[in-house]
Amino acid sequence: MSTPPLLSAEALKVSFPGRRGAAAARAVDGVDLDVGPGEIVALVGESGCGKTTLARSLLGLVPPTSGRVAFGGVPLEYTGGALKAYRRRVQLVLQDPSGSLNPRHTVYDAVAEGLRIHGYAGDEQAAVARALARAGLRPAERFFLRYPHELSGGQRQRVVIAGALVLEPELIVADEPVASLDASVRGEILALLLRLRDELGLSALVVTHDLGLAWNIADRVAVMYLGRIVETGPVEELLTTPRHPYTQALLSVLPESSVEPVVLAGEPPDPSDVPSGCRFHVRCQVLASGRAQQAGVAAACRGRDLPVLGGGPGSRVACHWAAAVAGAGPASDAG
Structure with missing residues (x-):
């Protein structure tokens, strides 16, 4: 028997109302997509194909017009408490670390934010240090009081990843996670995501326009065009x-x-x-x-x-x- 998916979309549709009586925009127009435990799936397509809207809907940030999202076989409920619990298990990593980090917050506060939102009752400092170390910022304490402008682009992206890891999620959704980085740093961040999968069993949906990136990181690829998946299969x-x-x-x-x-x-x-x-x-x-x-x-x-x-x-x-x-x-x- 095959392993049940960790995250799944079934017949998912997301439409946005047209302006001044125009037809609705079918941003996601009937999508089935699964991500298995410990699996990295790359969602690939041109800008405007609907992949970011699909990712946001999978995160519960954009409710679907129809269809359903399920995590661990349980349909996602769009209530405040259910979404908060879900987002502890599924975290987002954004494309631009400069835009993701508050320039007035230290690295410590940026990573600790999720713990505070979710009322973490454990040792906050130990959790922040553990997340930074897992993201490759060692010794972690050396980064606690730094501000984003004092870090390189690669270090800022590692802080964003640490902020996602601090709640120990089961899956991350990474939207163009290396698009703003130069080539040498890009390889380091991709290697980090692979290491997190191997060491923590972390699953990932990586949204990208770059099939070359998919080759380097994914187990499986889904190619999206105009709101639909048009081809999917093992990466090789x-x-x-x-x-x-x-x-x-x-x-x-x-x-x-x-x-x-x-x-x-x-x-x-x-x-x-x-x-x-x-x-x-x-x-x-x-x-x-x-x-x-x-x-x-x-x-x-x-x-x-x-x-x-x-x-x-x-x-x-x-x-x-x-x-x-x-x-x-x-x-x-x-x-």
């Missing part, structure tokens, strides 16, 4: 043999890629006006090149929607062309 399989044209395009522009870069046409469509059929078809290089026509799925690409992918382990793709090439035929339950 998905990044070496991507099946969705969108995933292929994202991989083609990585510096280490050996294939010709794919330049996608235009910008992603407005989430208040999602195209019929496959939502990627208006930018799809496979459709534009005639390969979808040759496979006999061009009409399906333009006019037939695809099923929501299951969120658990295993490789899945939502693509008429990929299904046809694999021999499953268009609009199969595999994609």
Whole structure:
């Protein structure tokens, strides 16, 4: 029997009202996604694809329009007490440490804030020191009275991570955790997240636009486009043999890629006006090149929607062309 997921989303939708009577923006439009115990899942996609809204909904910061979020198999309740208890077990690590840290607070106060909010009854100083040490700031006491402006970018991000660790959560959601750091420090922070997974059994959902980052840290990858997961699978399989044209395009522009870069046409469509059929078809290089026509799925690409992918382990793709090439035929339950 497979291990039940620690965090799961089922048929999750998040819509925002349109302005002046316009259609609602479908930021998250039917997503199933699981994160298992001790697993790192990378959620990848362009800016505006809905991945940050999805992450915030998983954290309970944005209530879903429909669907559900569950932790440890228990549906999340959107009441003050339930959310407070949940956020002790699931913590957020933000992209910009400079914006996450109050410049008037010392490192000690920044890390101790969560303990104070949750009424921690133990030894606060020992808990803060333990969290800083786990985040790689040693000796921890040397950092207690420092202010954010006295730290390097990498040290500030470690303080943010320590603030998440101090409550000893079971899962962290890291939104672009290394985007603001230079390349050398980026590797150190990624190594830290891996070490925390190995030493503490910590699970993580890492939100990123960078498939190269996913290669270095994730066990599994979910690729998101216009509110939906379009491909998911184990990191090595998905990044070496991507099946969705969108995933292929994202991989083609990585510096280490050996294939010709794919330049996608235009910008992603407005989430208040999602195209019929496959939502990627208006930018799809496979459709534009005639390969979808040759496979006999061009009409399906333009006019037939695809099923929501299951969120658990295993490789899945939502693509008429990929299904046809694999021999499953268009609009199969595999994609």
